[in-house]
Amino acid sequence: MHNSKTVEIIVGLFVALGIAALFMLAMKVSNLSAFTGEGGYIVTARFENIGGLKVRSPVTVAGVRVGRISEINFDNTTYEAVVSMNISGDYNTLPTDTSASIFTAGLLGEQYVALEPGGDEKYLQQGGEVRLTQSAIVLEQVIGQFLYSQAEGGGDAK
Amino acid sequence: MIETIRKLGRWGLGSFERLGRGHIFLIHILLGIPSVLARFGLLVQQMLSVGVLSLIIIVVSGLFVGMVLGLQGYNTLVDFGAEQSLGVVVALSLVRELGPVVASLLFAGRAGSALTAEIGLMKSTEQLSGMEMMAVDPIKRVIAPRFLAGFISLPLLAAIFSAIGVVGGYFVGVGLLGVDDGAFWSQMQAKVDFSEDIMNGVIKSIVFGFVVTWIAVFEGYDCVPTSEGVSRATTRTVVHSALAILGLDFVLTALMFGNI
Numbered sequence: 001m002h003n004s005k006t007v008e009i010i011v012g013l014f015v016a017l018g019i020a021a022l023f024m025l026a027m028k029v030s031n032l033s034a035f036t037g038e039g040g041y042i043v044t045a046r047f048e049n050i051g052g053l054k055v056r057s058p059v060t061v062a063g064v065r066v067g068r069i070s071e072i073n074f075d076n077t078t079y080e081a082v083v084s085m086n087i088s089g090d091y092n093t094l095p096t097d098t099s100a101s102i103f104t105a106g107l108l109g110e111q112y113v114a115l116e117p118g119g120d121e122k123y124l125q126q127g128g129e130v131r132l133t134q135s136a137i138v139l140e141q142v143i144g145q146f147l148y149s150q151a152e153g154g155g156d157a158k
Numbered sequence: 159m160i161e162t163i164r165k166l167g168r169w170g171l172g173s174f175e176r177l178g179r180g181h182i183f184l185i186h187i188l189l190g191i192p193s194v195l196a197r198f199g200l201l202v203q204q205m206l207s208v209g210v211l212s213l214i215i216i217v218v219s220g221l222f223v224g225m226v227l228g229l230q231g232y233n234t235l236v237d238f239g240a241e242q243s244l245g246v247v248v249a250l251s252l253v254r255e256l257g258p259v260v261a262s263l264l265f266a267g268r269a270g271s272a273l274t275a276e277i278g279l280m281k282s283t284e285q286l287s288g289m290e291m292m293a294v295d296p297i298k299r300v301i302a303p304r305f306l307a308g309f310i311s312l313p314l315l316a317a318i319f320s321a322i323g324v325v326g327g328y329f330v331g332v333g334l335l336g337v338d339d340g341a342f343w344s345q346m347q348a349k350v351d352f353s354e355d356i357m358n359g360v361i362k363s364i365v366f367g368f369v370v371t372w373i374a375v376f377e378g379y380d381c382v383p384t385s386e387g388v389s390r391a392t393t394r395t396v397v398h399s400a401l402a403i404l405g406l407d408f409v410l411t412a413l414m415f416g417n418i
Contacts, residue, residue: 021320029249
């Protein structure tokens with residue numbers, strides 16, 4: 001059939017092609033090349049309501065992704081959600097009075113945490129806490145409040 | 159009446175006996191694998207006929223499956239104004255499901271049936287018993303290299319299938335339908351997770367590779383050594399492989415993504 005050397009070369013190329021395909025999937029298709037969470041630091045924030053926030057949701061500053069949500073817990077004594085954010089080590093100059101808000105990307109998009117840097121001289125460290133937080137906007141509550149205020153306003157006018 | 163029950167019983171016993179033979183056979187193959195690694199040339203030869211020669215059908219099918227996904231996904235997503243997510247749809251469907259499953263089905267049809275026919279013909283022309291006469295273990299010499307070659311080749315073929323499919327989806331989505339190039343890749347990279355999606359797809363293809371090649375070599379080795387028996391064994395290989403792939407796919411998907 002074939003020369004055994006040619007066979008070995010062809011099979012070697014095949015295996016290399018398979019591994020290259022896997023490599024392409026890892027680097028080009030998946031998020032492996034992006035921020036992996038290594039070398040980052042963890043910061044927590046407490047929210048009254050986190051809406052649809054999930055583990056691995058993005059954390060942004062000025063719209064730029066700087067980290068991911070690593071953990072979401074519930075505090076049994078204060079009835080608040082404790083969100084742990086893993087922020088990349090490249091962004092280690094966030095002031096301690098940074099505020100965190102939960103926003104939605106687009107009308108139906110996923111929810112993310114937006115950090116708004118303050119003016120403090122000290123920076124957030126590993127295990128630090130963001131104290132100023134704004135909860136997720138729950139659409140039903142907003143509509144409810146809107147209807148309530150409409151009804152109230154209508155009553156005043158008469 | 160009694161006769162019917164007896165037939166049912168005979169069928170049941172026969173099936174269980176075959177299942178048991180299959181497992182004993184598998185243990186023999188696994189014990190034979192170290193000797194294959196010692197004779198690397200045999201493995202390389204089988205990798206050529208099992209893996210490399212299946213490459214064309216895998217590449218062409220992968221390309222077209224990706225292109226169809228691009229078209230269908232676009233038509234659905236454009237209704238919601240979300241055609242930017244086309245990359246996510248194409249990549250996730252390929253990496254999680256279609257890559258491993260379709261590549262395995264094609265592999266069962268292309269390589270599995272060939273393995274069964276080859277081994278079955280060796281058996282019916284008494285080459286296998288001839289080897290035994292010469293004190294060569296046919297399981298070590300013939301079966302184990304083929305099993306190992308299939309087991310290694312299928313995950314590679316499935317990865318190639320998924321990668322080519324993504325490129326096909328890119329051609330149709332970005333090239334023909336005008337989805338934004340940057341959004342296609344960036345949304346894909348944001349949503350496809352390496353360990354959750356890609357590695358689970360690879361695990362699936364490893365499991366399928368194991369099962370499909372096992373079925374193929376067992377059917378060949380266990381066939382009735384006549385021309386009719388070989389043809390039946392070949393048919394059984396394709397049918398049983400397809401059923402095993404689809405059934406296992408559900409179980410694996412439920413374990414990996416179903417939160418069960």
